[in-house]
Amino acid sequence: MTGGHGVRAVARIRAVADGRGGTVLGELAGDGPLAPRRSRHPDGTGAAHVVLVGAMAAPLGGDRLRVEAVVEPGARLLVTSAAATVSLPGREPAPAHYDLDLTVGADADLEWLPEPVIAAAASSLRLWTRVRLGAGARVHLREEQVLGRHGEPPGRLTSRLTVHQDGRAVLDQSTDIGAGAPPGWDGPAVLGGNRALGQLLTTRTCAPTPVTGAAAFPVGEGLTLLTAVAAGAMEVRAALCSLSAQERVPAVTPAG
Template sequence: MDGVTTTGVRASARITARADGRGGTALPVLDGEGPLALRRTRSTGSEARVMVVGAMSGPLGGDRFTLTARVEEGARLHVGSAAATLALPGQAKGEARYDVRLDVAAGGELHWLPEQLISVAGSDLHVTTRADLGAGARLVLREEQVLGRAGEQPGRLTSRLTVCVAGRTVLDQELACGPGAPGGWDGPAVLAGHRAVGQLVVVRPEFTDHAVEARMVGECAALIPLAGPAVLVSAVAPDALRLRRLLDEALTRLG
């Protein structure tokens, strides 16, 4: 943990995955403290697996969290989290920030599959996720946001997701929800009264030659081809369980 100040906690974590030369993936850098503790779990084949374990509550108001992951050529990395992340109000004033930076080299593969982010009443969180991929890299990235716990209103949540492939931006979107967000966020053109929203981004080189057709996945999810070798699935649902089912179904359809 980088430190605790009167304006909140500063914390960062770093992961580097590297091919070990024996058909597996090594983790020469696995460094996280405080609220961003990292644990290596049992590997599957050539894939290394890491779990983000929340050792503290948060992010709270004023906190600044940064998590970076780099996957080098020929390495395969799977990152999940042990539990949902709760964005909570804190004693410090101002918004909390959670910045995720993902870098996948050509020939690398990353599955970024954390649990849901829950925006608790009174919280104010700005999340940014940026993934930079080399040509031929592979990515499965899932984001899920739940607006409020059962029976409560959400906090303020701003989420920005950017994906670049071989230096080209294929996705750059931002969603703001909750008190103080621009009008219409809960209207029929955005969430339509739903309280769970998620995105799934899949990047595979074969999508370049075999494009995926746009289609609906159930009533509340859409599969949308992006420029180059990328596909976006965007979904809304009444709750986290049904949102996960929609995103899992879409991933299964992609094969």
């Protein structure tokens, strides 16, 4: 839906256990620039796989986009994206908003592994990820953010991650980086001159080996937050994969 204040769009994903060890998609819908597509899971394990496809340029200034994903008890879902998400300036000076609302039921499993979010020059994006985990839920959620495309100055990216585990708040953190952000965002306490950062929220076992520019923090019962800063998206992904003991580093898909 479009209007005088940008595009409003919602995508909905609901994964349901089929009772035979697999997962089916009970709901898969999107509008505007949000086009979720069913795909075959790369491991052939019976889990559902959804690819988020950008049907049009977005988010632009003034847009409000929202993705809602529910993994019902016992179900397994992998969500990836076809390309990086590029935040662009719009006709209006207002920032764009992109909300992710993710619910993982009891003994369910969610892998959320999209391509990076890129804040193009003169853009402003506010990204809020809300995660709710039921008892025994498993999650492997990666977020990567890059300031500016190659050879251009950074846009602004304000992000927040909130996590509830079995009804209890275990994490609420935010960052504000890029052109127009409060002073210090590029200093040694935040990016330290780097242009990319990432975080990985996981219930998987993490590697004890230190990685330059990265750190791991326990945030809940069997839940760890890994963070990394680096010169670019590929270096951030490599650091997160090293900390999460992932043997192969998936290639970063360029913006398209």
